[in-house]
Amino acid sequence: MTQRFSDNVQFDYEIVVALGSAWRQGADVGEVLATASAVADAGGQEWFDAWAALGRRVREQADRDAGRGHSVSARDAWLRAAGYLGTALVGVDAATDPDKRLAEVFPEHRACFDRFLAAWEPPAEPVAIPYEDMSLPGYLISPSGASDVPGRSPTLIVNNGSDGPVSTAWTMLGAPAVARGYRVLLFDGPGQQSMLFEHGVTFRPDWEEVITPVVDFLLARPDVDPARIVLAGISQAGYWVPRAVAFEHRIAAAVADPGVTRVVDSWWHNLGPDLRALWESGERDTFDRVLEGALAEDPALAATWRWRAKPYGIEAPSALLAEVCRYDLGPVVGRISTPLLITDPDGEHFWPGASRELYDALPGPKRLVRFTEAEGAHRHCEPMGRALFEQRVFDWLDGFVSPNGRSKVTP
Known part of the structure; x- marks a missing residue:
């Protein structure tokens, strides 16, 4: 479990995520390991090229299978292709002409995922969720045989993180929920994937203004049980989900x-104490000069910074960090009354200690679930412990929404 696949911390983590997604057929272990070996010491350009090439190769095979009537092979390959193309985009800001490459590969990624969901049984329903003066794109995915079950279904809203592809949101949360009888809503919120890349809509800290329209949309449907709507989020959604339920109380x-607890903590963890001290001194112009100088000297760090900053739509480092500081649960945590499960994995490298801090601050029903290195379920979002994650998290959720029809209980 101490095996490293890349000297680049972000690339190493993405490889582990890809390996873990094999549990839900989002990748093939051999394909991932072969590509990881080829890019072990590579920079962003080589990373992007290798994963994009793999994704396109798998997509081409899926298309051939579909043309020959091999529907299961085609469906599964489209999902793998979507995942690999999404993995390629992690390195896009280190590639030459990144805007052009993003404009090429992101539609390919989404087209593969669309074809996967169209081949699902029953086919997923593309949806448009009314939001302010536009709409949020999404998919409503039902379990097999859902049309044969009378009544309204429990529904899981999947809240993606800051920069992961929708295919990862599917393998981490959507697929296990559908397997357990939930209807699942996947969507892109402000700053996420299609809303950012195709519409230029950036993040917002007041995520209740996103989730409330999502809940309104679901409640207008005759196939959704209003008492059995649940919400789950990964990575930075560990802020957005508690923030939303502090105000939106129709979630079970x-x-x-x-x-x-504070999104900015993950930025300070990577920037270090000296830059943080300079920021806190109030010398913002000096802070910008020092940080911009460091980014100019380290192209890999600069590419990671651009990728992380992109969803906020702010270029100046001090202005960007001032915005990220607004993503703070402290002022609203006392309003949370919705039962909330919080994962707490060993080796959490973005927000170490934050899960326990949030758990201790919650005034309402709560559960803290540990995932350890000894059981192979450590690191951010438990990438290699998906079976354990699903077992512990969905057993807890099942107690509130009873997807199998048993009478509802409150664990």
Whole structure:
């Protein structure tokens, strides 16, 4: 479990995520390991090229299978292709002409995922969720045989993180929920994937203004049980989910994987104490000069910074960090009454200690679930412990929404 696949911390983590997604057929272990070996010491350009090439190769095979009537092979390959193309985009800001490459590969990624969901049984329903003066794109995915079950279904809203592809949101949360009888809503919120790349809509800290329209949309449907809507989020959604349920009280239970109290803590963890001290001194012009100088000397760090900053739509470092500081649960945590499960994995490298801090601050029903290195379920979002994650988290959620029809209980 101490095996490293890349000297680049972000790339190493993405490889582990890809390996873990094999549990829900989002990748093939051999394909991932072969590509990881080829890019072990590579920079962003080589990373992007290798994963994009793999994704396109798998997509081409899926298309051939579909043309020959091999529907299961085609469906599964489209999902893998979507995942690999999404993995390529992690390195896009280190590639030459990143805007052009993003404009090429992101539509390919989404087209593969669309074809996967169209081949699902029953086919997923593309939806447009009314939001302010526009709409949020999403998918409503039902379990097999859902049309044969009378009544309204429990529904899981999947809240993606800051920069992960929708295919990862599917393998981490959507697929296990559908397997357990939930209807699942996947969507892109402000700053996420299509809303950012195609519409230029950036993040917002007041995520209740996103989730409330999502809940309104679901409640207008005749196939959704209004008493059995749950919300689960991964990575930075560990902030957005608690923030939303502090104001939106029509959700039966929620999951934050992991807990996030202050989003900016993950930035300070990577920038170090000296830059933080300079920021806190109030010398913002000096801070910008020093940080911009460091980014100019380290192209890999600069590419990671651009990728992380992109969803906020702010270029100046001090202005960006001032915005990220607004993503703070402290002022609203006392309003949270929705039952909330928080994961707490060993080796959490973005927000170490935040899950326990959030758990201790919650005034209402709560559960803290540990995932350890000894059981192979450590690191941010438990990438290699998906079976354990599903067992512990969905057993808890099932107690609130009873997807199998048993009478509802409150664990």
